[in-house]
Structures are given as structure tokens and as C-alpha cells.
Amino acid sequence: MRPLMGPVGLHNIGQTCCLNSLIQVLVRNHDAAQLYLTVWNLIKDQITDVDLVARLQALYTIRVKESLACLECASEVGRNSSMLALPLSVFDMDSKPLKTLEDALHCFFQPQELSSADKCFCGSCGRKTRWNAEEQCGGYYELFAVIAHVGNADYGHYCAYIRSSADGEWFYFNDSNCTYGNRSYRWGETAYLLFYIKTES
Numbered sequence: 001m002r003p004l005m006g007p008v009g010l011h012n013i014g015q016t017c018c019l020n021s022l023i024q025v026l027v028r029n030h031d032a033a034q035l036y037l038t039v040w041n042l043i044k045d046q047i048t049d050v051d052l053v054a055r056l057q058a059l060y061t062i063r064v065k066e067s068l069a070c071l072e073c074a075s076e077v078g079r080n081s082s083m084l085a086l087p088l089s090v091f092d093m094d095s096k097p098l099k100t101l102e103d104a105l106h107c108f109f110q111p112q113e114l115s116s117a118d119k120c121f122c123g124s125c126g127r128k129t130r131w132n133a134e135e136q137c138g139g140y141y142e143l144f145a146v147i148a149h150v151g152n153a154d155y156g157h158y159c160a161y162i163r164s165s166a167d168g169e170w171f172y173f174n175d176s177n178c179t180y181g182n183r184s185y186r187w188g189e190t191a192y193l194l195f196y197i198k199t200e201s
Contacts, residue, residue: 009176017175018147021160024173025145025195059198060084063138068120068131071113075124086137101194109135141196148189159189 010020047053062085067078088104091097093112098104111134114120119128145162159174172179 007171007173007178007180009173009178012175018149018158020175021147021158021173022193024160024171025147025162025193057082061198062086062141065136065138067134067136068114069134070120070122070125070129070131072129073122073124075122109137140199142199143194144197145195146191147193147195149192150189158192 010016010023012020044053044056047056061082064081064083065078066081067076069076086105086108088101088108089098090104092103092107093110098107111132114131114133116130118131120131121127122129122131143163144165145160147158147160149156149158151157159172162171162173163169164171164180169181
């Protein structure tokens with residue numbers, strides 16, 4: 001019987017680096033919380049432990065408050081919604097590239113005036129009016145993993161960086177190679193997917 005060794009890499013059996021990186025992220029997260037977007041949507045209805053489903057949803061769900069404000073009378077309509085990922089754009093409203101994650105988040109949560117074709121009925125005004133749409137995120141989230149890509153859109157390679165919950169050091173998974181102890185966020189590859197986990201504060 002082999003002794004327990006800790007994190008190990010996965011062999012690349014031919015263009016499986018992206019899958020290897022995703023599996024490393026899913027496996028390295030503690031307890032059963034390795035369910036990720038599509039996988040979660042496909043199997044959550046099959047989980048019979050209601051308490052487990054609730055814990056997983058609380059861990060990964062991003063709570064968002066969506067608000068619409070009438071531009072004629074300033075009355076507001078709001079609702080709370082949840083999502084597993086924020087669809088951040090790499091371009092702003094003027095098609096200029098966003099350079100940082102903070103810029104992309106700011107752009108996502110920027111209030112936007114609905115177009116004239118998207119007029120909504122205002123109960124206070126008694127007619128369809130122009131509205132301002134806004135989203136606000138609640139809670140605190142901490143980066144715990146990155147799937148990175150090097151190459152171009154047609155060809156490249158994926159690897160994963162996963163932060164240890166024990167000491168904050170980073171594991172680097174590159175197919176069958178696994179190294180430990182990198183606190184730096186300045187990697188040579190391009191971040192492709194960022195994984196955040198909800199924190200207490």
C-alpha cells in the first residue's frame with residue numbers, strides 16, 4: 001500500500017491539460033465543495049442530503065440585488081437573485097479593453113440605462129418609461145484557485161494554481177507536475193478562470 005503523499009499531478013494523455021487543471025481545482029477544494037457551474041447544475045438535483053445541498057449553495061452562490069429605477073418618477077423595483085458565476089466582460093461599454101479584474105467587476109456592477117426598446121411599465125407613472133438597471137453583490141469572496149492558459153485561441157496549454165487553505169501557499173499543477181510554495185500572484189500564463197470562495201468577513 002502506498003503512503004499518503006498529498007497533492008500530485010495528473011498525466012496529460014493528449015490535449016487534456018485543460019481538463020487536468022479543472023479536475024485539480026475541483027479536487028483540491030475542501031469537503032464536497034468541488035462542484036463547479038455546469039457540473040453543479042447537472043447533479044444538484046441528484047443529491048439527496050438536503051443539508052449538504054444547502055451548505056454547497058451557501059459556499060458558492062453569489063447573492064445579487066437587482067434594482068430598476070424609473071427615470072421619470074424615481075420609484076424603484078428590486079429583487080434578490082443568485083448566481084454561480086459573474087459573466088464579466090473583457091470590454092467596457094465603449095468596446096475598450098478592461099485591464100484588471102477590478103475594472104471588469106466595476107463595469108459589471110455599473111448602473112445602466114435600459115434602451116428605449118426595453119422600456120418597462122411603471123405603476124406610479126401608469127405607462128412605459130425609461131429605467132436605470134443596477135446590480136449589487138453581497139458578501140465577501142476570496143480567490144482560491146486559478147486556471148491559467150498560455151498560447152493562443154487555437155493552441156495552448158492549461159495549468160492550475162490552487163491556494164492551500166491551511167497556510168495560504170499556492171500549489172502549481174501542470175499536468176503530472178505539482179509544486180508547492182508560491183505566494184506570488186504574478187504568473188507567466190494568462191488567467192482563464194478565477195475561482196472565489198465565500199468567506200465569513
